[in-house]
Amino acid sequence: MANDDPGLKPATKVVTGGRRDEWTGVPGQPGRTVNPAVWRASTHLYADCAALAEGKGAANEDGRFFYGRRGGPTQWALAEALTALEPGACGTILYPSGVAAIAGALMSVLRPGDRLLVTDNAYDPTRNMGLGLLRQFGVRTTFFDPLDLDAFRALVAEGAQAVFLEAPGSLSFEVCDLPALAAIAREAGAWVMLDNTWSGPTGLAALAMGIDGTVNALTKHVGGHSDLMMGAATGNERLYPRLRRTAQQMGQVVSPDDAALALRGLRTLDVRLKRESESALAIATWLAARPEIAAVLCPMLPGAPGHDLWARDFSGGCGLFSLILKTTDPAARARFVDALALFGIGYSWGGFESLALPVDPARDRSVSPWPPAGVDPAATLGVRLSIGLEDTGDLIADLEQALDRI
Numbered sequence: 001m002a003n004d005d006p007g008l009k010p011a012t013k014v015v016t017g018g019r020r021d022e023w024t025g026v027p028g029q030p031g032r033t034v035n036p037a038v039w040r041a042s043t044h045l046y047a048d049c050a051a052l053a054e055g056k057g058a059a060n061e062d063g064r065f066f067y068g069r070r071g072g073p074t075q076w077a078l079a080e081a082l083t084a085l086e087p088g089a090c091g092t093i094l095y096p097s098g099v100a101a102i103a104g105a106l107m108s109v110l111r112p113g114d115r116l117l118v119t120d121n122a123y124d125p126t127r128n129m130g131l132g133l134l135r136q137f138g139v140r141t142t143f144f145d146p147l148d149l150d151a152f153r154a155l156v157a158e159g160a161q162a163v164f165l166e167a168p169g170s171l172s173f174e175v176c177d178l179p180a181l182a183a184i185a186r187e188a189g190a191w192v193m194l195d196n197t198w199s200g201p202t203g204l205a206a207l208a209m210g211i212d213g214t215v216n217a218l219t220k221h222v223g224g225h226s227d228l229m230m231g232a233a234t235g236n237e238r239l240y241p242r243l244r245r246t247a248q249q250m251g252q253v254v255s256p257d258d259a260a261l262a263l264r265g266l267r268t269l270d271v272r273l274k275r276e277s278e279s280a281l282a283i284a285t286w287l288a289a290r291p292e293i294a295a296v297l298c299p300m301l302p303g304a305p306g307h308d309l310w311a312r313d314f315s316g317g318c319g320l321f322s323l324i325l326k327t328t329d330p331a332a333r334a335r336f337v338d339a340l341a342l343f344g345i346g347y348s349w350g351g352f353e354s355l356a357l358p359v360d361p362a363r364d365r366s367v368s369p370w371p372p373a374g375v376d377p378a379a380t381l382g383v384r385l386s387i388g389l390e391d392t393g394d395l396i397a398d399l400e401q402a403l404d405r406i
């Protein structure tokens with residue numbers, strides 16, 4: 001079995017991806033290193049004028065020396081490893097942050113006069129991109145409830161050139177019917193993209209479900225150690241050439257040092273996500289039985305909103321979920337979060353360390369209800385937890401003493 005066999009499982013692919021001989025060895029020298037070197041370069045040198053002329057023409061291809069902005073073996077290895085993880089992918093573009101990847105993906109398909117449909121549970125910078133940057137370029141953005149297929153079908157019928165999804169929503173954790181939404185959009189000729197940061201490239205075969213491209217904030221799970229900012233967009237055959245052209249025109253590039261850090265994170269992605277998911281599920285189960293909690297929004301938890309679709313479509317999860325408190329007093333919520341000793345308070349997630357964040361998704365949605373159906377409408381105060389790699393029992397003990405402060 002070759003190490004680029006597409007039949008290999010994700011746990012194997014995160015280990016083998018991108019480790020080509022020519023990126024880990026030196027010509028004429030036997031043996032090679034496990035990891036590609038950090039190739040720092042602006043100028044790539046050419047053998048002669050004829051080679052230079054060729055480089056400007058047809059040879060401006062992925063994986064060939066050209067100029068520093070096109071990257072070198074360190075960035076190529078990372079992009080290739082990410083592409084290998086997504087069945088149906090043609091290539092991956094790296095960006096200096098997850099938000100830059102979202103902007104790059106949307107700018108590569110939208111034109112003035114187009115209409116973009118964005119899921120109402122989208123990450124708020126995605127929302128603001130529709131309301132700000134894209135509006136400036138003549139694109140209209142309409143938000144839709146990801147759980148209402150009929151309303152979505154009606155919006156698509158009015159005309160839409162692109163659809164941007166996020167599943168589960170990274171504050172409110174709705175799981176939408178991805179294949180059904182993608183089929184409706186594609187039938188109308190619209191591009192379909194998904195922010196897949198939550199389950200990451202190992203947890204969902206999105207392109208195989210009819211989605212044209214996925215965006216991943218590598219800052220989160222792939223980096224995994226809270227020391228890196230990076231994003232990626234992976235496209236099918238239809239989308240990838242557009243992603244590439246737009247990224248080149250916008251001058252997007254990541255440093256080889258950062259690419260090496262992301263590659264290091266990627267090698268342990270599968271084992272970290274499995275450990276986090278197991279711990280998060282145990283903690284979510286414990287929280288669901290506590291009297292202070294109105295709802296636990298964790299798709300991996302049987303009976304929680306979205307669990308059935310998650311179990312049908314996803315092959316993995318992660319440590320990120322939200323809970324809704326019964327208290328309606330924001331000061332009581334702050335006492336709970338402030339009392340946590342093992343959870344840091346801060347943005348981002350997916351690192352080795354646990355985090356807690358007060359969240360109020362109602363502020364960043366316009367057409368879907370908060371709290372979700374089935375939860376006491378008076379209970380609106382959310383707390384998002386990112387479960388890290390600490391001992392599960394220690395984290396539960398910490399949550400227990402903090403809940404007592406409510």
Ligand SMILES: *Cc1c(COP(=O)(O)O)cnc(C)c1O
Binds near residue numbers: 230
């Ligand atoms: C953090 C995040 C992003 C953006 O990533 P950055 O690297 O912080 O720009 C995009 N989508 C989701 C769902 C995120 O949580």
